[in-house]
Amino acid sequence: MEQFLIDNTARYRDLVSAHNLKARTESLNTTLDAAPDNDITIAARIRPLLDDEVESGQVEGVLLRPGSGGTVDLHEMRRPVKPTAPLTLSSSSYAVDRVFGPESTSDDIYARLVRPLVPWAWSGGVSTLFAYGQTGSGKTFTVSALECLIAQTLFSSELEGDRDVFISVIELAGKSAFDLLSSRKPVSILEDSFGSTHFAGASDVRVGSADALLAQIEAAAAFRRTEPTLKNATSSRSHAICKIRLVNRALPQADEGVLYLVDLAGSEAARDKAAHSAERMKEAREINTSLSVLKDCIRGRASVDITAPNNKPGYVPFRQSPLTRVLKHVFDPAAERACKTLVVACINPSFLDVGASKSTLRYGALLKGTPPKPQVVKYDPARPSSWDNAQLRSWVGKSSGTPAVDAAILAPTETGKQLLSLPAPEFITRCLKTPGVSAEQAHAFQSKFWGMHIDSARAVVFKKSSGKSTPTPNGADGDVGADSNDGVKAINGYMDKLSQGLCSADADPERSSQPFKTRLRPGMVVSWSPPEGLRGVPHLPGRNLAILLAPAGDGEYTCGMVAPAVLPGAFEVFVWQQFPAAVDRMIAEVILEYDVGSRYYYETV
Numbered sequence: 001m002e003q004f005l006i007d008n009t010a011r012y013r014d015l016v017s018a019h020n021l022k023a024r025t026e027s028l029n030t031t032l033d034a035a036p037d038n039d040i041t042i043a044a045r046i047r048p049l050l051d052d053e054v055e056s057g058q059v060e061g062v063l064l065r066p067g068s069g070g071t072v073d074l075h076e077m078r079r080p081v082k083p084t085a086p087l088t089l090s091s092s093s094y095a096v097d098r099v100f101g102p103e104s105t106s107d108d109i110y111a112r113l114v115r116p117l118v119p120w121a122w123s124g125g126v127s128t129l130f131a132y133g134q135t136g137s138g139k140t141f142t143v144s145a146l147e148c149l150i151a152q153t154l155f156s157s158e159l160e161g162d163r164d165v166f167i168s169v170i171e172l173a174g175k176s177a178f179d180l181l182s183s184r185k186p187v188s189i190l191e192d193s194f195g196s197t198h199f200a201g202a203s204d205v206r207v208g209s210a211d212a213l214l215a216q217i218e219a220a221a222a223f224r225r226t227e228p229t230l231k232n233a234t235s236s237r238s239h240a241i242c243k244i245r246l247v248n249r250a251l252p253q254a255d256e257g258v259l260y261l262v263d264l265a266g267s268e269a270a271r272d273k274a275a276h277s278a279e280r281m282k283e284a285r286e287i288n289t290s291l292s293v294l295k296d297c298i299r300g301r302a303s304v305d306i307t308a309p310n311n312k313p314g315y316v317p318f319r320q321s322p323l324t325r326v327l328k329h330v331f332d333p334a335a336e337r338a339c340k341t342l343v344v345a346c347i348n349p350s351f352l353d354v355g356a357s358k359s360t361l362r363y364g365a366l367l368k369g370t371p372p373k374p375q376v377v378k379y380d381p382a383r384p385s386s387w388d389n390a391q392l393r394s395w396v397g398k399s400s401g402t403p404a405v406d407a408a409i410l411a412p413t414e415t416g417k418q419l420l421s422l423p424a425p426e427f428i429t430r431c432l433k434t435p436g437v438s439a440e441q442a443h444a445f446q447s448k449f450w451g452m453h454i455d456s457a458r459a460v461v462f463k464k465s466s467g468k469s470t471p472t473p474n475g476a477d478g479d480v481g482a483d484s485n486d487g488v489k490a491i492n493g494y495m496d497k498l499s500q501g502l503c504s505a506d507a508d509p510e511r512s513s514q515p516f517k518t519r520l521r522p523g524m525v526v527s528w529s530p531p532e533g534l535r536g537v538p539h540l541p542g543r544n545l546a547i548l549l550a551p552a553g554d555g556e557y558t559c560g561m562v563a564p565a566v567l568p569g570a571f572e573v574f575v576w577q578q579f580p581a582a583v584d585r586m587i588a589e590v591i592l593e594y595d596v597g598s599r600y601y602y603e604t605v
């Protein structure tokens with residue numbers, strides 16, 4: 001077919017010119033210029049034909065419709081069944097928010113669409129830029145250029161105030177994640193009790209200038225896995241995710257801003273994979289699997305019925321791949337943090353690749369649907385994560401027992417959500433600073449606070465799923481008691497069905513017959529025997545659990561703490577409380593399963 005197209009280039013060009021003439025005279029299906037305050041903006045970038053493509057006789061088959069700004073026309077030549085029949089053109093078009101043609105520069109894209117993402121993250125929002133498309137379509141070219149421009153803006157005088165800037169860069173390949181700022185050390189993708197995703201065990205490097213930020217990005221690029229494909233001699237065979245955190249030191253209660261810059265691995269058409277080795281085929285399969293979960297999430301998000309009563313949630317399967325777990329905030333209809341996202345669909349213009357370009361644009365157009373608005377977090381006296389500092393302090397004063405815990409010591413600046421994120425020992429230590437408060441009172445108060453959080457999280461899930469009224473959670477000032485009413489039983493039944501979430505078991509069940517020490521991996525939970533009295537190493541009465549985060553050399557793993565939670569049989573994972581654990585001291589694997597309702601982990605067999 002390729003040779004047939006190249007042999008008929010002149011005819012193809014004539015047919016495309018005739019189509020363009022017709023399109024120009026018809027009323028154009030123009031699209032609105034992307035408004036800077038769109039939550040999701042979909043752009044397409046059509047790169048120029050490369051020299052070798054021109055030399056091999058390829059011509060452009062994917063074109064920005066003249067005068068439209070946001071419509072792309074794609075033309076495929078049909079080979080007639082009867083040899084004497086004339087050649088015909090099959091044309092299709094897709095509309096996105098804005099299309100950048102081959103003559104546009106990365107500066108144009110930055111000025112029009114990327115610039116608003118930076119102040120958004122600077123002021124505490126979540127901004128995401130991701131580029132997707134076929135291998136060799138210009139994703140790395142585009143993301144790298146935009147990263148340079150973003151770095152310059154972050155350290156320019158354009159943005160008011162000071163922020164501490166931290167960067168992590170990870171690579172996702174199959175089900176594994178690697179730290180590109182630390183020689184590809186394995187890392188884990190974990191979700192905290194608020195549903196936010198963390199790169200556990202990844203370097204988080206503070207940078208003080210645009211040059212330092214770019215030096216980290218360049219260092220990370222050197223560790224990224226590349227292989228030649230038919231379309232690109234240095235194709236990225238993994239997804240690269242650069243996370244820039246912006247911390248406002250002057251306003252500690254403010255959410256930190258986050259910028260995600262994502263360069264996805266390119267998809268390959270079946271015919272381009274024909275000569276691959278078994279290993280390359282496996283890698284291509286893994287890339288295609290994660291991209292297809294991404295597509296399912298895009299579809300799921302597009303199907304969320306925001307007009308339905310009770311805001312019926314759509315099914316967005318973001319737990320099915322590490323990539324979509326990281327990008328969860330982009331698709332999650334229940335997201336509470338406002339996010340701005342720019343998706344750049346990268347397009348190879350060659351008439352030989354129209355099929356792949358069509359598929360890229362189809363998914364871009366799908367994402368363009370009206371996005372569900374983030375849920376506005378309104379004050380709810382039964383929901384601690386909705387409280388500001390004044391509301392939290394007032395509750396602490398009324399509900400912490402006698403003597404009342406000094407709220408100014410417990411939560412000098414924190415919001416309810418921030419206090420919930422505080423490790424339990426720190427919470428207790430702060431309570432004990434109030435004269436007369438006993439350890440028992442401090443523990444009971446911490447349990448009460450967490451109990452309210454869990455009750456409110458269950459109630460929110462129940463309300464969203466059933467559309468029924470919420471069973472009364474434990475009152476703001478009431479005792480935290482056992483769940484006993486029918487409504488709560490109904491929630492529990494519902495939660496059982498829903499608990500298809502995360503599990504620490506190895507994805508490959510065959511491996512479970514091997515001794516556990518031969519298959520240690522990040523994300524595995526183990527029971528272990530901590531050495532007595534070593535600083536920084538937790539030692540709980542009874543059984544001690546740890547989650548493996550990354551190998552630390554010398555027969556040790558960097559681990560995160562796993563501690564019993566306030567509910568019986570439940571565990572919490574504190575990935576930020578890290579310590580080294582010797583493999584020799586590990587006793588057995590423990591399989592924990594995540595429960596979406598309580599947001600705790602439970603042991604399973």
Ligand SMILES: Nc1ncnc2c1ncn2[C@@H]1O[C@H](COP(=O)(O)OP(=O)(O)OP(=O)(O)O)[C@@H](O)[C@H]1O
Binds near residue numbers: 047232236267346
């Ligand atoms: N807008 C552009 N202008 C000029 N050259 C470009 C442009 N976009 C991409 N290229 C060139 O095209 C080639 C492929 O680009 P790039 O490596 O960015 O593709 P990719 O989509 O990241 O591929 P893969 O998925 O295989 O990693 C490179 O040689 C790059 O320099």
